Amino acid sequence: MKHFLKETDFERAELPKLFALARELKRKRGQRGVPLPLKGQTWALIFAKASTRTRVSFEVGIHELGGHPLFLNKNDIQIGRGETIEDTARVLSRFVHGLIVRTFDHSEVERLAAAGSVPVINALTDFLHPCQIYSDAFTLAERWAQGTSGVKLFGSLRGRKITFVGDTACNMAYSWVLGANLFGMKVALAGPKGFAPTPAFDAFLANAGFPGGYEFYTDPIAAVRGADVVYTDVWVSMGKEEEQAARLRVMAPYAVTGKLLAAAKPDALFMHCLPAHEGEEVMPEVLANPRSIIFDQAENRLHMQKAILTQLVAQRR
Numbered sequence: 001m002k003h004f005l006k007e008t009d010f011e012r013a014e015l016p017k018l019f020a021l022a023r024e025l026k027r028k029r030g031q032r033g034v035p036l037p038l039k040g041q042t043w044a045l046i047f048a049k050a051s052t053r054t055r056v057s058f059e060v061g062i063h064e065l066g067g068h069p070l071f072l073n074k075n076d077i078q079i080g081r082g083e084t085i086e087d088t089a090r091v092l093s094r095f096v097h098g099l100i101v102r103t104f105d106h107s108e109v110e111r112l113a114a115a116g117s118v119p120v121i122n123a124l125t126d127f128l129h130p131c132q133i134y135s136d137a138f139t140l141a142e143r144w145a146q147g148t149s150g151v152k153l154f155g156s157l158r159g160r161k162i163t164f165v166g167d168t169a170c171n172m173a174y175s176w177v178l179g180a181n182l183f184g185m186k187v188a189l190a191g192p193k194g195f196a197p198t199p200a201f202d203a204f205l206a207n208a209g210f211p212g213g214y215e216f217y218t219d220p221i222a223a224v225r226g227a228d229v230v231y232t233d234v235w236v237s238m239g240k241e242e243e244q245a246a247r248l249r250v251m252a253p254y255a256v257t258g259k260l261l262a263a264a265k266p267d268a269l270f271m272h273c274l275p276a277h278e279g280e281e282v283m284p285e286v287l288a289n290p291r292s293i294i295f296d297q298a299e300n301r302l303h304m305q306k307a308i309l310t311q312l313v314a315q316r317r
């Protein structure tokens with residue numbers, strides 16, 4: 001059973017096809033006669049955290065592939081009252097064709113996948129956000145390899161450098177480190193001293209086949225030198241609200257300003273998974289810069305997730 005819990009759940013060799021499929025789905029969106037690989041299927045979305053992009057792009061995408069999305073707030077089902085993750089997985093597997101899960105502890109998506117008998121997609125945990133990384137990589141590939149084959153589309157990422165600035169111990173930073181290594185990109189992190197990736201993450205990365213696969217800087221200007229992409233995320237991720245004051249203080253030097261973007265390559269792109277806090281992690285002049293591609297990123301969630309769903313369903317058959 002194929003699941004998508006982390007970036008490396010697809011092999012590098014599978015990615016040119018996946019990227020080409022995302023581009024095809026984007027091009028043909030809304031046309032008559034598009035394939036409906038989820039016809040007759042229901043996919044449950046179990047969410048324990050807020051969401052705009054992920055929830056809407058999955059609900060719309062499942063509908064467009066011929067399936068039915070069933071949104072379940074974690075607090076409204078018995079799992080929120082103590083029913084085990086394993087029993088929830090076993091029961092839902094009798095009703096639905098797949099689970100899309102947003103939660104806190106990453107082990108929960110692994111346990112759902114292990115106990116159930118349908119594919120599970122990670123829609124963000126405290127550890128990783130792989131749907132975002134794949135969509136973002138597709139957004140970059142579209143920019144860098146317009147009008148070429150799937151191999152060239154995916155291959156256009158190779159050797160490029162992305163610098164992630166800010167909360168370098170959050171799900172987006174970890175996911176970009178893993179994703180960049182898988183895509184053949186170089187990745188630098190720029191954040192406060194206490195926010196370097198943990199030894200547990202380093203062990204996970206080594207186990208994935210990418211030992212020491214990133215550079216960590218406390219100086220953001222040094223980190224963005226030579227970067228093709230400057231990426232940031234909120235400084236207070238969902239679940240970290242109690243640390244807000246301390247985080248805003250320690251991360252203040254890591255705001256993406258016009259000056260910081262100018263220290264990267266002259267044509268460097270700015271990315272943010274959104275939601276953004278203008279004036280905190282990113283300044284208005286950067287959001288307004290034509291090299292900001294934040295809304296293309298948001299749109300591509302739809303196309304890439306439709307490609308992922310299509311591949312997971314095809315591999316079940």
Ligand code: CP
Pocket residue numbers: 050051052053054055124132273274275
């Ligand atoms: N980027 C992202 O996952 O957004 P949502 O939290 O709105 O889903």
Ligand code: NVA
Pocket residue numbers: 124170171172233234236237238273274275
């Ligand atoms: N790091 C953020 C990402 C939101 C899409 C969070 O976990 O809240």
